[in-house]
Amino acid sequence: MEQKKLDLNSIIGFVLIFGILIWIMYQNQPTEADLAAEKAKKELVVKEETKAKETVAQVVATDAAVTTGDTLQLAQLQKSLGNFAYSATLPSATAAFTTIENEMVKLKIANKGGYIVELVLKNHEKFKKGSGELVELIKDNNANFNIQLLTSDNRTLNTKDLFFEPTLTKNGADQILSMRLKAGENEFLEYKYVLKPNEYMIDFDIRSQGLNKVLNTSKSLDLQWDLKTNRNEKSVSYENRYTEVAYQYEEDKHNYVGQGDDKEETPEKVSYIAFKQHFFSSILLTNTPFETSMLKSYNLVKDDEVDTTYTKQFKATIPLAFTNGELDYKMNWYFGPSDYKTLKSYDKNLEKIIPLGWGIFGWINxxxxxxxxxxxxxxxxxxxxxxxxxxxxxxxxxxxxxxxxxxxxxxxxxxxxxxxxxxxxxxxxxxxxxxxxxxxxxxxxxxxxxxxxxxxxxxxxxxxxxxxxxxxxxxxxxxxxxxxxxxxxxxxxxxxxxxxxxxxxxxxxxxxxxxxxxxxxxxxxxxxxxxxxxxxxxxxxxxxxxxxxxxxxxxxxxxxxxxxxxxxxxxxxxxxxxxxxxxxxxxxxxxxxxxxxxxxxxxxxxxxxxxxxxxxxxxxxxxxxxxxxxxxx
Incomplete structure (x- = not known):
């Protein structure tokens, strides 16, 4: 049989094909921007997967510890959460919610964090009346309420990441929801919500019991309250012009953080903080004035012509002081209309958040x-x-x-x-x-x-x-x-x-x-x-x-x-x-x-x-x- 040999034409053909493949690979190689984007995407995926694994691991550990009393898994929780591992082993340590409502408001409170994750004003609609879409002051993770806990063994824990145990009771027509973050059977941090009929005002207490040995009581604990204000009106620019942080300090003095992209104030002796939107407000009031506070406002509307979901980002950081080794703050939440008559009816100077003008202009109004x-x-x-x-x-x-x-x-x-x-x-x-x-x-x-x-x-x-x-x-x-x-x-x-x-x-x-x-x-x-x-x-x-x-x-x-x-x-x-x-x-x-x-x-x-x-x-x-x-x- 005649042996086949490569001729010159075959060699040239192979070289050309190889050259074309090299050229195609060169043209399709990723740019630096593509590489950076791909890297960021991978990092995000890894981060989400890690977070998901940690959540699954925690749930598995909790369920296993509760159902089998697994000593090893309880030890792991103890290592991560210290005394507050007790809360993670209770049946309430799940992504469950408790809903309370009256004629005015509907609140949805999560076991995780113990805070309101949804709040609907039942008698007010967005944009145009008849649309059927109600005003929601809190939804889609636009709000955050957290206390940074400093434990006696030098841990830093955040209440927003921990599970509270809910207990809903009634006292006449009043609905009482107790949310307890437990470090033991009789050792806990409690958020207590009391919702009365036909009211926008909610009683809200923060107290602790038996935590003087669990927490480092020599330092105040930082309460962090954040809110991204939802757009509720037809004109974004008009609504944003009247959206700002207002506060009362030193008994009866009143002020605003001000408009702008990045505003900050540090008032003392604060008796209430209002995250005021044009026609609706979220207000935190306290019977015991906060000694200090840091209030921030960020403008989120960069272009009035671009449709937007949020108008401003508000942040409040408030140190909570211990009294005799425990927390004890009698407070209130107001979630409702920025209406002069309604706010004045509570006799707490809340109507001062309405900008009626100073001096004679305010008197005329x-x-x-x-x-x-x-x-x-x-x-x-x-x-x-x-x-x-x-x-x-x-x-x-x-x-x-x-x-x-x-x-x-x-x-x-x-x-x-x-x-x-x-x-x-x-x-x-x-x-x-x-x-x-x-x-x-x-x-x-x-x-x-x-x-x-x-x-x-x-x-x-x-x-x-x-x-x-x-x-x-x-x-x-x-x-x-x-x-x-x-x-x-x-x-x-x-x-x-x-x-x-x-x-x-x-x-x-x-x-x-x-x-x-x-x-x-x-x-x-x-x-x-x-x-x-x-x-x-x-x-x-x-x-x-x-x-x-x-x-x-x-x-x-x-x-x-x-x-x-x-x-x-x-x-x-x-x-x-x-x-x-x-x-x-x-x-x-x-x-x-x-x-x-x-x-x-x-x-x-x-x-x-x-x-x-x-x-x-x-x-x-x-x-x-x-x-x-x-x-x-």
């Missing part, structure tokens, strides 16, 4: 706006209540509006004479001011009379900016095209996003902007006539012309994402002001009578100057004397 609007809204629809509420406020302010307009009318009558004085003393500004003051005094006109009424109205305007965004009773209440007066009244969705404006069009801000435009157009002429141009000052006429267009534009832009209730209030308020000004200008104030009265006042003996005017004249005279001395030199 507390003693005028809240009682008046609460009364109106209890009898009529909320949208109509806002309109009537606005009408009543504007009627109450109408005497002040009249005083302001009357002062403008008087200044308008004096304008020619003031202009004449300006021309006469063009080169002597001080003399011009003195003569102008004499003219005011002689004519019986107070140039400040127009400013004071306007200043009186400002607190009411600012109070409304605090009241409406905080009015829980407006949540999911509809009016005309607005399906929720506490959020924006979208009439059209834009296919793009406009910076500062948004990606939707709200109608009430447009109406409010139109109303403020016509109001400013109506009053700008009178203000220009009443206010004489001062030397060295910007042209008032030009400024007013600019403001006529700038103010409505600002209203249009910034109120587009605000609650419809506030925009409705501003629209009706400006509309009523236009009406009041029209009536005053055309039917009440008579320019001819004002002119005659001023001329009559000039013939009378000038009124005695007030202390302010006298002091102003003295200062002006001193400045004039200094100026004269400087000229001599």
């Amino acid at each position: 507390k003693f005028v706006f809240i009682p008046l609007f609460g009364f109106l809204s209890s009898y009529i629809a909320y949208g109509i209540a806002i309109i009537i509420f606005t009408v009543l406020i504007k009627i109450a302010m109408s005497p002040i509006t009249y005083k302001s307009f009357l002062s403008q009318a008087k200044m308008k009558v004096l304008r020619p004479e003031i202009t004449e004085l300006g021309e006469k003393y063009k080169k002597d500004a001080m003399k011009k001011q003195q003569e102008t003051m004499k003219l005011y005094n002689k004519a019986g006109v107070n140039p400040m009379a127009g400013c004071i009424p306007a200043l009186i109205q400002l607190p009411f305007m600012y109070a409304s900016f605090q009241f409406f965004p905080s009015a829980f009773i407006l949540r999911q209440k509809s009016f005309l095209w607005a399906d929720d007066l506490s959020s924006f009244d979208e009439i059209a969705k834009l296919p793009f996003h406009i910076p500062m404006y948004g990606s939707h069009i709200s109608l009430f801000p447009i109406l409010a902007a139109v109303a403020i435009f016509f109001y400013m157009k109506m009053t700008s002429g009178d203000q220009q006539m009443a206010a004489p141009q001062q030397e060295g000052m910007p042209d008032m006429a030009k400024m007013m012309k600019i403001m006529i267009y700038v103010s409505p534009l600002m209203m249009l832009i910034f109120f587009n994402s605000y609650g419809a209730g506030l925009s409705l209030y501003n629209f009706i308020s400006n509309l009523i002001t236009i009406g009041i000004m029209f009536v005053i200008k055309n039917y009440i104030v008579d320019s001819d009578k004002i002119h005659a009265q001023i001329q009559e006042n000039k013939l009378k003996e000038p009124k005695k100057q007030g202390k302010f005017q006298q002091k102003l004249q003295e200062v002006m005279a001193q400045q004039e004397a200094i100026k004269a001395e400087q000229k001599k030199k």
